[in-house]
Amino acid sequence: MRRFAAMVDSEVGRALRSVLDRVQTAAAKRPEHLPKVQPRLVAVTKTKPKELILSAYKAGQRHFGENYVQELTDKASDPEIVGQLNDIRWHFIGHLQRNKVNKVTGIPNLYMVETVDSEKLATAINASWEKLGRTDRLKVMIQVNTSREEQKHGTSPEKVCDLYKHVVENCPHLQAVGIMTIGVYDYDLRNGPNPDFQVLLECRTNICQTFNLQPEDVELSMGMSTDFEHAIEVGSTNIRVGSTIFGARQYPGSKPPPKTTPNNPNATPNDQQQQTTTDKVESTRQKLDAVNVNS
Numbered sequence: 001m002r003r004f005a006a007m008v009d010s011e012v013g014r015a016l017r018s019v020l021d022r023v024q025t026a027a028a029k030r031p032e033h034l035p036k037v038q039p040r041l042v043a044v045t046k047t048k049p050k051e052l053i054l055s056a057y058k059a060g061q062r063h064f065g066e067n068y069v070q071e072l073t074d075k076a077s078d079p080e081i082v083g084q085l086n087d088i089r090w091h092f093i094g095h096l097q098r099n100k101v102n103k104v105t106g107i108p109n110l111y112m113v114e115t116v117d118s119e120k121l122a123t124a125i126n127a128s129w130e131k132l133g134r135t136d137r138l139k140v141m142i143q144v145n146t147s148r149e150e151q152k153h154g155t156s157p158e159k160v161c162d163l164y165k166h167v168v169e170n171c172p173h174l175q176a177v178g179i180m181t182i183g184v185y186d187y188d189l190r191n192g193p194n195p196d197f198q199v200l201l202e203c204r205t206n207i208c209q210t211f212n213l214q215p216e217d218v219e220l221s222m223g224m225s226t227d228f229e230h231a232i233e234v235g236s237t238n239i240r241v242g243s244t245i246f247g248a249r250q251y252p253g254s255k256p257p258p259k260t261t262p263n264n265p266n267a268t269p270n271d272q273q274q275q276t277t278t279d280k281v282e283s284t285r286q287k288l289d290a291v292n293v294n295s
């Protein structure tokens, strides 16, 4: 049992260190005019078991992200996580409905809600935080629908300043710390800089002008597994990375991702490299599960 846990620890630790190295390399490539802030890595653990959270924490990771309310509540309230990971910092990064606000604000070690997308939601979070009697302010980001896709949440780029203003002026229990976007999936960087990130940068310029702030006062949450280095190079200060650290996600009822074993003629060398960690962690996890069942 302990041997398998140690294997998970070392796989997750290795993947984390690799991502953090890539973060530093990308940060060093930023042009002079961008704030030289250390980008924050948020490890996204949705669909992943708590063993991987424990391993990542052991390897030094502190910021974790979840985007489903129930899953965040379950994990953040897990006795082992609450008891052992005193310094864990949860980011909520999913769509938040107003009737679920109290569930999110009530979790232990909530650090930030990255997805405020309406005045009503901001007002509800503010009221909920006040009701908890908290004397600190809850950090929030405004989510921007930079790609203007109907199925994506977030306020439109034109309305960001108004929403920011609402938080600053009418939500004394919240602290507006920045803006966040998801953007289109699978944008091909061979076509140039990701336009979603450029839109978020423009939003920040507008906010800075409107409120007389410096760029370092307004964080940018952008960049995921496939594009976090590019995101950092153009100014991201908060990246949200899941599958590159913890392996590809499997959703119930969906086909598992193709295995890129040497028997798979379609696997590219890069796929293989990516899948190695995933496969090892996944198979270790299955062994762990088997041990748990049998013990």
Ligand SMILES: *Cc1c(COP(=O)(O)O)cnc(C)c1O
Pocket (backbone or CB within 6 Å): 044, 046, 067, 093, 094, 182, 224, 225, 226, 240, 241, 242, 243, 244
């Ligand atoms: C799942 C998720 C991520 C992480 O995605 P990966 O591609 O696995 O890195 C980042 N941000 C949000 C909002 C997510 O839902």
